[in-house]
Amino acid sequence: MRSLLDLFRQIFQYGRGRPIALVILTWTMSVSVISELPLEQGTAELAGNVTGAFTKARQFLFDSYQKNYPRKPLSQPVTIVAIDELSLSKVGQWPWPRTKLAALLDAIGNYQPAAVGLDMYMPEADQTSPQQLAQGLPADTDPAIGEALRQLPDHDAVLAESLYLLPSVLGAAGFDHTSYTTSAGMRTKPLLVTGASPLPHVRKFEAVLASLPELQAAAWGQAILSVDLEFGVVRRIPLVAAIGDTVVPGLPMEMLRVATGEKAIRLDVGKQGINSVAIADLVVPTQPAGDIWLHFSRIEDTVSRYVSAAEVLDGTIDPSMLQGKLVMLGLTGSGLHDMRTTALGELVPGIEIQAQVLESLFDGRMILRPWWMKWLETSLILFLGLLLIWYIPRSESPLARFLRAVPRASAWITLSINLLLIACGYLLFRYQGILFDASSFFIILSSVIGSLIASALIEIGREEEQRAAEQQRVREAASLIAGEFALALDTPIHGSYMHNRNTMRQLTHALASEVARQSGYQQEMASIDIDELARAAEYCDLGLAQVSPATLNSSGSLNTEQREEIATHAELGALAAKAVREGIENRGGGDNDPSLAFLTTLEEVARSHHENWDGSGYPNQLVGENIPLTARIVAIVDTWESLSSDRPWRVRLTREAALEVIRSESGSRFDPELVNCFCKVLAQK
Incomplete structure (x- = not known):
């Protein structure tokens, strides 16, 4: 153990600690860069074992920015019609017969909304439809009963007609694997692409779980609902994704397309990936994968957008809640929906996240981490790291003299530098909506400074030991003599x-x-x-x-x-x-x-x-x-x-x-x- 400790001391003392500090700087910078590279699934999982510290620290920092400065809604363009506990108690358990869902859509349509998005998908036929009931009758049932049932309107056809009569958008879920109920694609409007192909950059799904073809044909648009979680938290939302080789829109952008009457969503693709997603005169800067970092509002600031489906069916709703609004229909009743954790640490329904995307687009409050930001940060880290490696080991520098006098000051110096960087990152987030990763600076520069200071303290300790030994010899001799x-x-x-x-x-x-x-x-x-x-x-x-x-x-x-x-x-x-x-x-x-x-x-x-x-x-x-x-x-x-x-x-x-x-x-x-x-x-x- 003693020899191992001596070996570490020799390593940190060699070249005044500069070589080992340079190795630490190079290694930590490399890991930091890899932690944000777009990697294939298997490679990303393997790299995550090494880069996890950087990824988690970065996400914690960005979440902290949002918690300290959550978005305040400036407008309320979205209304959520919730199939909630009140609706379930009045109408019955879910799933409802498609005729009841059609009646709800008709009731919403009476208020002339700008668009209606359904945060649900219906891949199978309605089992309460008369035709389905006729097929399930016992063999000894009077044939006239079966014939009478078959003459009644099909529930899916009734719902399809309701979807056709109002500006509706059906949701679908992307799957990374095929299953019995998935398909290779869905009906969607082509996107207008400027520049290179977006396929190498966007989130890809192998298959999709979508509604019945007749429902898709009746709706005015189809959209992907899937959102990836990062360590169990929703932070980024795709505005576009790919099902196989087909690029499809997310629910917020497709609802805006239907509401504005535009024929296509526009994509601007550059060498680094997707630069922006646009509809009409709205241009949304995106991350290279066509997603955005969502600036969340607290749920207490958004509860006013919720109305119960039961109130819509009863006609007791305030008309202003639906007229001209972007209406989202989703499940919020107990046991009917999956709750998602936001960057604010709040547990909210999935449809609330989609609504916040639309609200952010209307308010113009989006946060962005440009592709070049990582390279700018890396360049700054390299500059500061090399500066520190050159300056700190200088034995006659003011800093070296200060550390000799106050060794504990090294911790305060490191902490002060990193607090300054975090403060700069927060100001950039608050006033420019740009995400600056001060956490990588913290990890890398702390490692470099810690290495250099350890080397300096080892050297100082060695000199002090020699000086103390000499002083002791002199003092003992002087004491005996005098x-x-x-x-x-x-x-x-x-x-x-x-x-x-x-x-x-x-x-x-x-x-x-x-x-x-x-x-x-x-x-x-x-x-x-x-x-x-x-x-x-x-x-x-x-x-x-x-x-x-x-x-x-x-x-x-x-x-x-x-x-x-x-x-x-x-x-x-x-x-x-x-x-x-x-x-x-x-x-x-x-x-x-x-x-x-x-x-x-x-x-x-x-x-x-x-x-x-x-x-x-x-x-x-x-x-x-x-x-x-x-x-x-x-x-x-x-x-x-x-x-x-x-x-x-x-x-x-x-x-x-x-x-x-x-x-x-x-x-x-x-x-x-x-x-x-x-x-x-x-x-x-």
Whole structure:
């Protein structure tokens, strides 16, 4: 394990981390591009195992844009006549006899709608038709009954006549495979194509589930209803698709063709795919596959477009809901329809999505991700990635110096860059209706920056280890020669960091005694001399004797160098105690020398009393119980005494305020159990 870690360090250190960062940039960019390429079904599934992170992140981001800025309907060109619970209770269970459906269409036609689209398909004959009933009569039935039934109007013929008498569009479902009820095509008006063939670009279905031929012949148009889901969510709607080699329109565009009386829907096809789908003077920019990203409205803003089929049949509907409107007839009753999840996270009937497409076209609020956007994003990512790879490893750059001083800033730099890109993407979406994929920037640039910063931190860590080793050797030698510990004891520490030694000794003794009474600490405290610990607490900051008076007496914010100078006092104090202890041992001091136990405790306390429970302290970033218990005890007393004393930059805190600070840092800076013990000690004073 150690050798593997060393190998990773060598890889990230090689060439200042630039080669590995370049590999990461190239790989992640390639995956990002592949995630949006139009691939064959089998290839797309295989690629999805690699590109899934990019695809899901992109969809999450685009959905978030919509959730923060859903479309507000400006007009209401569409009315949905719903076969809902009320209709089922009044008319009966579904499917209704086709004569009842014909009666509903006739009732709608009385209000002269612009077009009527049926979000349903009827591939089989009506089993309630008199002719079907006659065929099913028992053999011993009076023949006159069968003959009388055969003389009655066929239900499908009645429905066909109703479809013929109003501007109607029948829906159909595309299938990727053939079945008993599917066919190879359906009756549809040819599309007028300008440019290349759209077939290589559009969504293709092998077969279609459409209504009976006589119903298709009677309707004014046929349209595809199928919508593909992306991870269970509807985001894009095809305006055109293909059944075999025939390009057919989606329901919204075919309804507009029928409503306007146009002979054909127009397609403009370029090298990259379909540029636009048009009808009359409406030109809709599309994705290369002839689909659009739908900008959804919340369902609460669209419920006013729904009317019950029962109200239409009863004649109790407001005429303005149907007159001149694009009317959609669909199933919304319980158990009759499949609900679809939108990009807003709402569950809505499928017909609602088709209605929102028409509404978006009328309002002119469409969102688009042009084919060139991915290449623009990739170019920007490549530029920024190469810039970062060139700049970050420069050892004397301002950024490198800043990272040495504040290593955690790397995470904030990465986060800030990506938040800026996400904000730019949101503004483009809101004001231009363009989808900008900031998520790929986030993944790729974070990977590159993380790699480079890891390399920089490894190098910085190596240099710091060398520097620390050298400093330790020098300090230990200086301590032995100059008697630094004795000087520290005899020299008072003047200025802002001076402690009240009596307070430090008494509170440490009281806290340590309380800790010793706790069952969880009794065994560990048994090896600690509380009197020696209390005495060591008096001199826990003896290393401050080596800090310049200018730094100690500063009344303003310390600069980076001053903070680093202050931080050295923990190690210096420990080295001073260690130097004197080793000097006594080298001069033949025996184990019975009482000063050795004190010096050992002082070394431990001096070095670690600024370590924090969560690992954010210094000098060794120890975490939790890895910090010596003696140092954890003194750390609380040291902070309390400091908060309770005047400093050049603040006045002393009250007892209550100082205690609240201690409590607030329980679990982050201090051992939570020791904080509880400290509160008990103060309560007794």
